[in-house]
Amino acid sequence: MPDFTNKVALITGAARGQGRETALALAKEGAAVVAFDVGVKIAYPAYSQAADAELESLRAEIEALGGRCLAAVGDVRDDAAVTAAVEAAVAAFGKIDILFNNAGICAYAEADRMTDEEWDAMIDINLKGPFNVARRVIPHLKEQKSGVIINNSSVMGLRGGRRLSHYVASKWGLTGLTKAWAIELAPWNIRVVSIHPTGVNTPMNDGLAALEGKTPTEIAEASAGNLQPVPWIEPEDVAQLVLYLASDRARYATGSQFVLDAGLLSV
Protein backbone atom coordinates (compact mmCIF):
# COMPACT_ATOMS: atom_id res chain seq x y z
CA MET A 1 0.00 0.00 0.00
CA PRO A 2 1.40 3.43 -0.89
CA ASP A 3 2.47 5.61 1.99
CA PHE A 4 0.73 8.98 2.22
CA THR A 5 2.63 10.30 5.24
CA ASN A 6 3.06 14.09 4.88
CA LYS A 7 0.44 14.22 2.09
CA VAL A 8 -2.68 16.37 2.37
CA ALA A 9 -5.91 15.36 0.63
CA LEU A 10 -8.98 17.54 0.10
CA ILE A 11 -12.08 15.39 -0.47
CA THR A 12 -15.48 16.80 -1.39
CA GLY A 13 -18.61 14.87 -0.46
CA ALA A 14 -16.50 13.28 2.26
CA ALA A 15 -19.15 12.71 4.92
CA ARG A 16 -20.49 9.43 3.54
CA GLY A 17 -20.34 6.95 0.68
CA GLN A 18 -17.28 6.86 -1.57
CA GLY A 19 -15.86 10.09 -0.16
CA ARG A 20 -15.92 8.80 3.40
CA GLU A 21 -14.29 5.45 2.55
CA THR A 22 -11.59 7.24 0.60
CA ALA A 23 -11.00 9.70 3.45
CA LEU A 24 -10.61 6.84 5.92
CA ALA A 25 -8.35 4.85 3.59
CA LEU A 26 -6.08 7.84 2.96
CA ALA A 27 -5.98 8.72 6.66
CA LYS A 28 -5.03 5.13 7.56
CA GLU A 29 -2.05 5.45 5.20
CA GLY A 30 -0.92 8.67 6.87
CA ALA A 31 -2.55 11.50 4.89
CA ALA A 32 -4.04 14.54 6.55
CA VAL A 33 -7.61 14.85 5.30
CA VAL A 34 -9.66 17.94 4.62
CA ALA A 35 -13.24 16.68 4.57
CA PHE A 36 -15.66 19.00 2.77
CA ASP A 37 -19.40 18.32 2.65
CA VAL A 38 -22.65 20.24 2.35
CA GLY A 39 -23.94 19.11 5.76
CA VAL A 40 -27.59 20.05 5.19
CA LYS A 41 -30.55 19.01 3.07
CA ILE A 42 -30.49 20.83 -0.26
CA ALA A 43 -33.49 21.63 -2.47
CA TYR A 44 -32.67 19.05 -5.16
CA PRO A 45 -32.57 16.07 -5.39
CA ALA A 46 -35.36 14.99 -3.04
CA TYR A 47 -33.22 12.45 -1.16
CA SER A 48 -31.16 13.88 1.71
CA GLN A 49 -27.47 14.69 1.52
CA ALA A 50 -25.10 14.00 4.41
CA ALA A 51 -25.79 15.74 7.70
CA ASP A 52 -23.29 17.86 9.61
CA ALA A 53 -23.10 15.08 12.22
CA GLU A 54 -21.77 12.60 9.63
CA LEU A 55 -18.90 14.95 8.78
CA GLU A 56 -18.11 15.36 12.48
CA SER A 57 -18.22 11.59 13.03
CA LEU A 58 -15.73 11.14 10.17
CA ARG A 59 -13.40 13.66 11.79
CA ALA A 60 -13.72 11.85 15.13
CA GLU A 61 -13.10 8.46 13.48
CA ILE A 62 -9.95 9.69 11.73
CA GLU A 63 -8.64 11.30 14.92
CA ALA A 64 -9.38 8.09 16.86
CA LEU A 65 -7.12 6.31 14.35
CA GLY A 66 -4.37 8.80 15.21
CA GLY A 67 -4.91 10.74 11.97
CA ARG A 68 -5.42 14.40 11.16
CA CYS A 69 -8.69 15.75 9.78
CA LEU A 70 -10.14 19.18 9.18
CA ALA A 71 -13.91 19.17 8.63
CA ALA A 72 -15.34 21.96 6.46
CA VAL A 73 -19.06 22.43 5.89
CA GLY A 74 -20.01 24.00 2.57
CA ASP A 75 -21.67 23.62 -0.79
CA VAL A 76 -19.44 23.07 -3.84
CA ARG A 77 -21.62 25.69 -5.57
CA ASP A 78 -20.56 28.32 -3.02
CA ASP A 79 -17.25 29.89 -3.99
CA ALA A 80 -16.88 31.65 -0.62
CA ALA A 81 -17.25 28.36 1.27
CA VAL A 82 -14.87 26.56 -1.09
CA THR A 83 -12.28 29.33 -0.86
CA ALA A 84 -12.53 29.37 2.94
CA ALA A 85 -12.05 25.58 3.10
CA VAL A 86 -8.99 25.69 0.83
CA GLU A 87 -7.46 28.53 2.85
CA ALA A 88 -8.20 26.71 6.13
CA ALA A 89 -6.59 23.54 4.71
CA VAL A 90 -3.40 25.36 3.78
CA ALA A 91 -3.35 27.18 7.13
CA ALA A 92 -3.78 23.90 9.04
CA PHE A 93 -1.56 21.56 7.02
CA GLY A 94 0.65 23.88 4.94
CA LYS A 95 -0.35 22.57 1.50
CA ILE A 96 -2.69 20.39 -0.55
CA ASP A 97 -1.34 17.43 -2.59
CA ILE A 98 -4.48 15.55 -3.60
CA LEU A 99 -7.92 16.79 -4.62
CA PHE A 100 -10.66 14.16 -4.86
CA ASN A 101 -13.54 15.95 -6.60
CA ASN A 102 -16.21 13.52 -5.44
CA ALA A 103 -19.31 15.42 -4.27
CA GLY A 104 -22.25 14.78 -6.54
CA ILE A 105 -25.96 14.14 -6.81
CA CYS A 106 -28.13 11.96 -9.02
CA ALA A 107 -31.82 11.94 -9.94
CA TYR A 108 -34.07 10.60 -12.66
CA ALA A 109 -36.06 12.76 -15.06
CA GLU A 110 -37.18 12.41 -18.66
CA ALA A 111 -35.80 15.21 -20.83
CA ASP A 112 -39.19 16.59 -21.86
CA ARG A 113 -40.32 16.72 -18.23
CA MET A 114 -37.13 18.15 -16.77
CA THR A 115 -37.38 21.58 -15.15
CA ASP A 116 -34.81 24.35 -15.38
CA GLU A 117 -34.20 23.90 -11.65
CA GLU A 118 -33.40 20.19 -12.05
CA TRP A 119 -31.06 20.73 -15.00
CA ASP A 120 -29.30 23.68 -13.33
CA ALA A 121 -28.82 21.96 -9.96
CA MET A 122 -27.35 18.84 -11.59
CA ILE A 123 -24.90 20.80 -13.74
CA ASP A 124 -24.03 23.27 -10.96
CA ILE A 125 -23.19 20.56 -8.41
CA ASN A 126 -21.71 17.80 -10.59
CA LEU A 127 -19.84 19.88 -13.17
CA LYS A 128 -19.38 23.45 -11.98
CA GLY A 129 -18.76 22.19 -8.42
CA PRO A 130 -15.53 20.36 -9.35
CA PHE A 131 -14.46 23.44 -11.36
CA ASN A 132 -15.15 25.70 -8.35
CA VAL A 133 -12.99 23.56 -6.09
CA ALA A 134 -10.18 22.94 -8.57
CA ARG A 135 -9.70 26.59 -9.46
CA ARG A 136 -9.06 27.42 -5.78
CA VAL A 137 -6.76 24.42 -5.24
CA ILE A 138 -4.74 24.69 -8.48
CA PRO A 139 -2.74 27.80 -7.45
CA HIS A 140 -1.40 25.86 -4.44
CA LEU A 141 -0.50 22.84 -6.60
CA LYS A 142 1.23 25.10 -9.12
CA GLU A 143 3.22 26.76 -6.36
CA GLN A 144 4.63 23.43 -5.17
CA LYS A 145 4.91 22.07 -8.74
CA SER A 146 3.17 18.81 -7.88
CA GLY A 147 -0.22 17.35 -7.14
CA VAL A 148 -3.03 15.18 -8.44
CA ILE A 149 -6.69 15.86 -9.13
CA ILE A 150 -9.04 12.85 -9.28
CA ASN A 151 -12.52 13.54 -10.60
CA ASN A 152 -15.29 11.11 -9.70
CA SER A 153 -17.26 10.84 -12.94
CA SER A 154 -19.19 7.58 -13.48
CA VAL A 155 -19.74 4.97 -16.16
CA MET A 156 -22.35 7.57 -17.13
CA GLY A 157 -19.43 9.82 -18.09
CA LEU A 158 -18.57 7.30 -20.83
CA ARG A 159 -22.02 6.09 -21.99
CA GLY A 160 -25.68 7.12 -21.94
CA GLY A 161 -28.33 6.38 -19.35
CA ARG A 162 -32.12 6.26 -19.37
CA ARG A 163 -33.88 9.23 -17.70
CA LEU A 164 -30.47 10.57 -16.76
CA SER A 165 -29.65 13.13 -19.45
CA HIS A 166 -28.70 15.90 -17.00
CA TYR A 167 -26.58 13.46 -14.94
CA VAL A 168 -24.96 12.00 -18.07
CA ALA A 169 -24.21 15.49 -19.41
CA SER A 170 -22.63 16.53 -16.10
CA LYS A 171 -20.46 13.40 -15.96
CA TRP A 172 -19.30 13.60 -19.61
CA GLY A 173 -18.50 17.24 -18.85
CA LEU A 174 -16.31 16.12 -15.97
CA THR A 175 -14.53 13.65 -18.26
CA GLY A 176 -13.83 16.58 -20.58
CA LEU A 177 -12.58 18.79 -17.75
CA THR A 178 -10.18 15.99 -16.81
CA LYS A 179 -8.60 16.00 -20.26
CA ALA A 180 -8.47 19.81 -20.51
CA TRP A 181 -6.91 20.24 -17.05
CA ALA A 182 -4.39 17.46 -17.71
CA ILE A 183 -3.11 19.40 -20.73
CA GLU A 184 -3.12 22.72 -18.89
CA LEU A 185 -1.43 21.47 -15.72
CA ALA A 186 1.17 18.99 -17.01
CA PRO A 187 3.88 21.71 -17.14
CA TRP A 188 3.52 22.05 -13.34
CA ASN A 189 3.83 18.29 -12.75
CA ILE A 190 0.15 18.12 -11.79
CA ARG A 191 -1.72 14.99 -12.87
CA VAL A 192 -5.47 14.92 -13.55
CA VAL A 193 -7.49 11.71 -13.99
CA SER A 194 -11.12 10.66 -13.81
CA ILE A 195 -12.66 7.52 -12.35
CA HIS A 196 -15.75 5.81 -13.73
CA PRO A 197 -17.45 3.46 -11.29
CA THR A 198 -20.51 1.38 -12.05
CA GLY A 199 -23.26 1.52 -9.39
CA VAL A 200 -21.79 1.80 -5.91
CA ASN A 201 -23.47 0.69 -2.70
CA THR A 202 -23.88 4.12 -1.07
CA PRO A 203 -26.67 6.28 0.38
CA MET A 204 -27.09 7.82 -3.10
CA ASN A 205 -28.56 4.54 -4.37
CA ASP A 206 -30.70 4.19 -1.24
CA GLY A 207 -32.06 7.70 -1.83
CA LEU A 208 -32.77 7.09 -5.52
CA ALA A 209 -34.50 3.80 -4.70
CA ALA A 210 -36.75 5.44 -2.14
CA LEU A 211 -37.76 8.11 -4.69
CA GLU A 212 -38.56 5.41 -7.26
CA GLY A 213 -40.42 3.15 -4.80
CA LYS A 214 -37.91 0.34 -5.46
CA THR A 215 -35.23 -1.48 -3.50
CA PRO A 216 -31.61 -0.30 -3.93
CA THR A 217 -30.82 -3.67 -5.60
CA GLU A 218 -33.60 -3.16 -8.15
CA ILE A 219 -32.28 0.31 -8.92
CA ALA A 220 -28.72 -0.93 -9.30
CA GLU A 221 -29.71 -3.83 -11.55
CA ALA A 222 -31.94 -1.68 -13.75
CA SER A 223 -29.31 0.98 -14.34
CA ALA A 224 -26.11 -1.06 -14.41
CA GLY A 225 -26.10 -4.44 -16.15
CA ASN A 226 -22.70 -5.47 -14.80
CA LEU A 227 -20.98 -8.46 -16.43
CA GLN A 228 -19.91 -9.75 -13.05
CA PRO A 229 -22.96 -10.95 -11.11
CA VAL A 230 -23.09 -8.15 -8.56
CA PRO A 231 -25.68 -5.34 -8.42
CA TRP A 232 -22.99 -2.88 -7.37
CA ILE A 233 -19.46 -2.48 -6.16
CA GLU A 234 -18.56 -1.24 -2.67
CA PRO A 235 -17.20 2.21 -1.73
CA GLU A 236 -14.02 0.49 -0.47
CA ASP A 237 -13.36 -0.70 -4.04
CA VAL A 238 -13.45 2.89 -5.26
CA ALA A 239 -11.25 4.05 -2.38
CA GLN A 240 -8.52 1.56 -3.38
CA LEU A 241 -8.53 2.85 -6.97
CA VAL A 242 -8.30 6.44 -5.73
CA LEU A 243 -5.36 5.58 -3.47
CA TYR A 244 -3.49 4.01 -6.38
CA LEU A 245 -4.15 6.99 -8.63
CA ALA A 246 -3.18 9.46 -5.90
CA SER A 247 0.11 7.67 -5.31
CA ASP A 248 3.42 7.93 -7.13
CA ARG A 249 2.80 4.41 -8.45
CA ALA A 250 0.47 6.12 -10.95
CA ARG A 251 3.05 8.78 -11.78
CA TYR A 252 2.48 8.53 -15.55
CA ALA A 253 -1.31 8.49 -15.38
CA THR A 254 -2.75 11.78 -16.50
CA GLY A 255 -5.63 12.80 -18.73
CA SER A 256 -6.91 9.21 -18.51
CA GLN A 257 -10.19 7.57 -17.60
CA PHE A 258 -10.09 4.72 -15.06
CA VAL A 259 -13.06 2.39 -15.28
CA LEU A 260 -14.20 0.29 -12.31
CA ASP A 261 -17.36 -1.20 -13.73
CA ALA A 262 -17.61 -4.97 -13.06
CA GLY A 263 -17.48 -5.34 -16.84
CA LEU A 264 -20.42 -3.05 -17.63
CA LEU A 265 -18.81 -1.10 -20.47
CA SER A 266 -17.52 -4.26 -22.17
CA VAL A 267 -20.98 -5.19 -23.40
Ligand SMILES: NC(=O)c1ccc[n+]([C@@H]2O[C@H](COP(=O)([O-])OP(=O)(O)OC[C@H]3O[C@@H](n4cnc5c(N)ncnc54)[C@H](O)[C@@H]3O)[C@@H](O)[C@H]2O)c1
Ligand atom coordinates in the same frame (compact mmCIF):
# COMPACT_ATOMS: atom_id res chain seq x y z
N1 LIG B 1 -23.44 5.62 -6.12
C1 LIG B 1 -23.24 5.32 -7.39
O1 LIG B 1 -23.82 4.36 -7.90
C2 LIG B 1 -22.23 6.11 -8.20
C3 LIG B 1 -21.67 5.50 -9.34
C4 LIG B 1 -20.72 6.20 -10.08
C5 LIG B 1 -20.35 7.47 -9.70
N2 LIG B 1 -20.93 8.04 -8.59
C6 LIG B 1 -20.48 9.38 -8.20
O2 LIG B 1 -19.70 9.24 -7.03
C7 LIG B 1 -19.73 10.43 -6.26
C8 LIG B 1 -20.00 10.09 -4.81
O3 LIG B 1 -21.30 9.54 -4.71
P1 LIG B 1 -21.76 8.49 -3.58
O4 LIG B 1 -22.16 7.28 -4.30
O5 LIG B 1 -20.74 8.39 -2.52
O6 LIG B 1 -23.09 9.24 -3.09
P2 LIG B 1 -23.57 9.79 -1.69
O7 LIG B 1 -24.85 10.50 -1.94
O8 LIG B 1 -23.56 8.70 -0.70
O9 LIG B 1 -22.42 10.83 -1.29
C9 LIG B 1 -22.31 12.08 -1.93
C10 LIG B 1 -21.76 13.10 -0.94
O10 LIG B 1 -21.69 14.37 -1.61
C11 LIG B 1 -22.25 15.35 -0.74
N3 LIG B 1 -22.79 16.45 -1.55
C12 LIG B 1 -23.86 16.42 -2.37
N4 LIG B 1 -24.09 17.62 -2.89
C13 LIG B 1 -23.12 18.44 -2.40
C14 LIG B 1 -22.83 19.81 -2.57
N5 LIG B 1 -23.60 20.59 -3.34
N6 LIG B 1 -21.77 20.34 -1.93
C15 LIG B 1 -21.00 19.56 -1.11
N7 LIG B 1 -21.24 18.25 -0.90
C16 LIG B 1 -22.29 17.71 -1.53
C17 LIG B 1 -23.33 14.62 0.04
O11 LIG B 1 -23.70 15.29 1.25
C18 LIG B 1 -22.69 13.26 0.28
O12 LIG B 1 -21.92 13.23 1.47
C19 LIG B 1 -20.78 11.32 -6.92
O13 LIG B 1 -20.15 12.30 -7.71
C20 LIG B 1 -21.56 10.34 -7.80
O14 LIG B 1 -22.16 10.98 -8.89
C21 LIG B 1 -21.84 7.38 -7.83
